[in-house]
Amino acid sequence: MANKIPVDTLYYATIVTKDAKALARNHAELYGITKWHVVHAAPERLKNKTLRGQTPRPNPFPEQVGHVLPPNEFGFIAATGTSANRGLTFQIVQPTGGLSTFEEFLVTRGSGVHSVFMTELEAKDLPDLTEFLAREGVPVAQSFTIDDAADIYYFDTRKVLGGFYVQIVVPRKPNWREAIKADETWDFAREVDRPHAVAAPTKATGIRHFGVIVHDVVAHTRNFARLFGVPVWRGMHWRTEAGSLEKTTCNGKPVEHAYFTGRSDVGKTPLGVPFGFEIVQPTFGPSHYKEDFLQVLGPGIHHVDVSMPIEDWAEWEAINKWLAELGAPTCMSGELRGGLGLFHYQDTRRKLGYVTELIAPPKTKSNAPRVRWAPDYWHDFTAELAK
Numbered sequence: 554m555a556n557k558i559p560v561d562t563l564y565y566a567t568i569v570t571k572d573a574k575a576l577a578r579n580h581a582e583l584y585g586i587t588k589w590h591v592v593h594a595a596p597e598r599l600k601n602k603t604l605r606g607q608t609p610r611p612n613p614f615p616e617q618v619g620h621v622l623p624p625n626e627f628g629f630i631a632a633t634g635t636s637a638n639r640g641l642t643f644q645i646v647q648p649t650g651g652l653s654t655f656e657e658f659l660v661t662r663g664s665g666v667h668s669v670f671m672t673e674l675e676a677k678d679l680p681d682l683t684e685f686l687a688r689e690g691v692p693v694a695q696s697f698t699i700d701d702a703a704d705i706y707y708f709d710t711r712k713v714l715g716g717f718y719v720q721i722v723v724p725r726k727p728n729w730r731e732a733i734k735a736d737e738t739w740d741f742a743r744e745v746d747r748p749h750a751v752a753a754p755t756k757a758t759g760i761r762h763f764g765v766i767v768h769d770v771v772a773h774t775r776n777f778a779r780l781f782g783v784p785v786w787r788g789m790h791w792r793t794e795a796g797s798l799e800k801t802t803c804n805g806k807p808v809e810h811a812y813f814t815g816r817s818d819v820g821k822t823p824l825g826v827p828f829g830f831e832i833v834q835p836t837f838g839p840s841h842y843k844e845d846f847l848q849v850l851g852p853g854i855h856h857v858d859v860s861m862p863i864e865d866w867a868e869w870e871a872i873n874k875w876l877a878e879l880g881a882p883t884c885m886s887g888e889l890r891g892g893l894g895l896f897h898y899q900d901t902r903r904k905l906g907y908v909t910e911l912i913a914p915p916k917t918k919s920n921a922p923r924v925r926w927a928p929d930y931w932h933d934f935t936a937e938l939a940k
Contacts, residue, residue: 555681557782558719560671560820563760563828565633565642567720568906569655570664573632573647574739579904580634581741584641585755589634590735596628596651599697601704604653627651632739640758640824654695654707654718664906666854668707668718669763671820676723689780694718701725702732713776715765716853750871757861759822762831764856764910766847770834771932774815777830778934786815788930801887803839810838815932826860841885841898856898856908869913873897879904890926
C-alpha cells in the first residue's frame with residue numbers, strides 16, 4: 554500500500570494565466586527561457602476527462618442561445634519552456650473554454666501557481682496512491698488523457714497543503730512527452746534583451762522552495778509530512794528583532810512583523826538542487842504574506858525561491874534595479890540572523906504570476922564555509938508517521 558507521494562524530481566510548476574504568450578515572453582525576458590513548445594488542447598483532443606469525479610455530459614439546456622461547452626468539457630493552451638542549462642522548467646496554461654481546475658483557479662485567484670509536477674507513476678501503482686490520498690482527504694480534482702500518450706491527474710491538495718494541486722502523470726508511451734504533439738513553438742530570442750550585468754537569472758540552477766502561505770503552520774506542516782513521508786521539518790519564529798530579522802520592510806516601508814515557518818526538502822531538481830516547501834504563517838504586523846496575499850486570496854503558493862549564481866554585490870544591485878525598472882520592485886525584505894544574509898521578495902506577480910525570492914551574495918568574498926544555523930524549533934512528526 555502507498556503511504557506517501559513518491560517524488561522523482563521537480564519537473565515543473567504550472568502557472569495559470571489569461572495570456573499564456575505574454576507570460577511566456579516575460580519568463581524569457583527574466584530567465585532566458587526563450588523557446589516554448591505549445592499544445593492547443595482542444596476538448597476533442599482530450600479523452601477520459603473527469604472534473605471532480607464527473608465525466609462530460611450533454612448540454613442540459615440545448616435551446617439556449619450562445620456557444621458554451623457542455624458540463625465537464627474543457628480546453629486549454631499549455632506552453633512548456635526550459636532554460637538552456639535545464640535548471641528551470643515552467644508550464645504556462647491558459648484556459649480556452651469550459652470549466653476546469655485551470656479556469657476555476659484563474660477566476661477565483663487570478664494568475665498564479667496552480668500545481669506542481671514531481672511524479673511519474675506506473676499505471677499499476679495508481680490505485681494504491683489514489684486510495685492513500687483519498688484517506689488523507691485528497692481526491693482527484695481533474696484528469697484526462699492527451700494524444701493517447703499519457704494520463705494526467707490533478708490531486709486536490711488545496712485544503713490539506715494550502716491552495717495548490719499536485720500533478721501526477723501516468724505514461725501510456727515510454728516517450729510520452731514527445732508523443733504529445735506541439736502545435737507551434739514560441740521563440741522570443743529576438744524579442745527580449747537584458748543588461749549584460751544581470752546574467753545570473755539566465756543561469757539559474759533550480760527552484761529551492763515554493764513558499765506556501767497558510768493560517769496554521771503546524772497543522773499544514775503535519776500534512777506535508779504525511780503526504781510526502783518527510784517527518785522532520787525546520788521550524789522558525791522569524792521576527793523583527795536582533796538575531797532574527799533586522800531592517801525589515803514591506804512594500805518599501807520599514808515595518809515590524811513576524812511569521813512562523815516550517816521548512817524541508819522533499820526532492821531534487823534535474824540539476825541536483827535540493828527543493829522543497831517553506832510553509833509560512835504570518836503572525837504579527839504588516840507583511841506581503843498577509844495583507845497582499847493571505848487576506849486577499851487565502852492559502853496558496855506565494856513565492857518561488859530561485860537558485861541563481863549572483864556573482865557579487867554589484868550584480869545584486871544591478872538585478873534589483875533592473876527588476877524595479879521592469880515593474881517588479883522589492884515588496885518585502887530583511888536581514889537574517891544578525892547579518893548572515895539579505896533576502897528580497899521581488900513582486901513579479903504581474904510579470905510571472907508569483908513573487909520571486911532572491912538571496913544576496915556576501916558583500917565581501919570569503920573562503921570560509923557557510924554556517925548552518927540550527928532552527929528555533931523542530932516540527933517532528935516521526936512518531937505519527939510510524940503508526
